Amino acid sequence: MTTEVVQRTALLRISGLTIDTEPGGTSVRLVDGVDLTVAAGERVALVGESGSGKSVTARALMRLDGSLAIGGSIRLGDTEILAQTERRLAAIRGSRIGMVFQDPMGALDPLQTIGAQVSEPLRQRGVRKKDALRRAAEVLSELGVARAHERLGAYPHEFSGGMRQRVVLAMALIGEPEILIADEPTTALDVRVQQQVLNLLDEVTRERGLGLLLITHDLGVVAGLADRVAVMYSGRIVEDRPVRALFADPLHPYTAGLLAAVPRLDVQLARMTTIPGAPPSPALRPAGCPFHPRCPVAMDRCASETPSMTATADGGRRACHLDRGSRN
Ligand SMILES: Nc1ncnc2c1ncn2[C@@H]1O[C@H](COP(=O)(O)OP(=O)(O)OP(=O)(O)O)[C@@H](O)[C@H]1O
Ligand SMILES: [Mg+2]
Known part of the structure; x- marks a missing residue:
């Protein structure tokens, strides 16, 4: 701990x-x-x-x-x-900063080869094409793409979903x-x-x-x-x-x-719960603690006073009026 x-x-x-x-x-x-x-x-x-x-x-x-x-x-x-x-x-x-998003297909250009796309961040930094492609193949194979060097000329649609996400991860990582x-x-x-x-x-x-x-x-x-x-x-x-x-x-x-x-695994499906209600739209955020309309233990002050962030004993923090787990 x-x-x-x-x-x-x-x-x-x-x-x-x-x-x-x-x-x-x-x-x-x-x-x-x-x-x-x-x-x-x-x-x-x-x-x-x-x-x-x-x-x-x-x-x-x-x-x-x-x-x-x-x-x-x-x-x-x-x-x-x-x-x-x-x-x-x-x-x-x-x-x-490297970024990976939900949809690997949306992050890739369907008309460009995998090699061109993964090596692009290095090309932008002026690394020669041959060296950038070599590095692209190295990063792809570190990420589990088999025969990466041979597949630099492939297009995104030739890869499966999981492989495409590896390609996107390679694009994010190649710039270190x-x-x-x-x-x-x-x-x-x-x-x-x-x-x-x-x-x-x-x-x-x-x-x-x-x-x-x-x-x-x-x-x-x-x-x-x-x-x-x-x-x-x-x-x-x-x-x-x-x-x-x-x-x-x-x-x-x-x-x-x-x-x-x-x-x-240890809890029967029937006992699983969800939080009743739905989060508010940002335009209709309630006053006080934004969670209070859905909160099973809300008190009167939760509807009017926004709880401030307080430190917890384990080095974390939380914003709630309930007086539990605070440092002092
Ligand atoms: N460009 C935008 N212009 C106006 N409102 C936006 C814009 N992008 C997001 N929103 C709104 O901001 C709120 C937060 O959206 P966001 O996409 O960050 O949610 P999220 O936590 O990522 O949800 P999800 O789990 O569905 O991805 C939503 O109400 C959304 O409709
Ligand atoms: Mg989101």
Whole structure:
């Protein structure tokens, strides 16, 4: 347990992040004051139901949505992402941050060969074509693509779903990033292939000491892969704790609800529960704690006072008025 509370230098530090739809009509706050860090070599999972703001947060890290207004601070090492010109940002995207998204087909150009696409980040840095292709074949074979050198001339449609996700991972890794952001990297894959890709993520991040921000709505996948889990609800982080502590004793009723819905071998299907109701649309976020209308243990003050983030004894934090697990 002690290793889990050791403070490591933050590689990625998100502070007070706000994301608003661009004013023009009525501006809507999609992400409302998110703080989140990923240390070098640390694997952090960001979980929450559909619509909680996970993907807009991930995309903001690379400033991929030009139409959204981003506030607060996103620091990668000493670099403030929100202060970079588009040109400098493009360089950071290819090298310091690697990204893998849900749909590998959408991330690949159907008209370009696998070799051209995987080697592209190196070509942009001026590496000669022959050397870039050689490196592409090396990375692909490290990721389990058999006879990678011979397959550099293949096109995406000639690869299976799982193999395509390996190609996308190779594109993300070839520039030797400091951090990998993976947004639902296995959701589009069948169950058997999902596990292979998760194992691969586990291996590459461990071997390379790579920071990982793994985004998923499925708490089941994070247990074996993450060091820490941040739970997002309605554009805010409600709990952020070491993975074992969070699974053993969730301190936010929302986390407890998510955990109760995770299929477990030792629990009969009939006993599995889901959280009643649905998350609010960002335009209709309730006052106070945004979870209070669905919360089984809500008190009067939850409807009016927004709970602030407090430190927990295990080195985590949570935002809930329930007086449990706090440091003091
Ligand atoms: N470009 C955009 N303009 C306006 N609203 C957006 C935009 N992108 C996302 N949203 C809204 O922001 C909210 C958060 O969306 P987001 O895609 O981040 O959710 P998510 O947590 O990734 O969900 P999922 O698990 O379904 O992927 C949603 O209500 C969504 O409709
Ligand atoms: Mg998403």
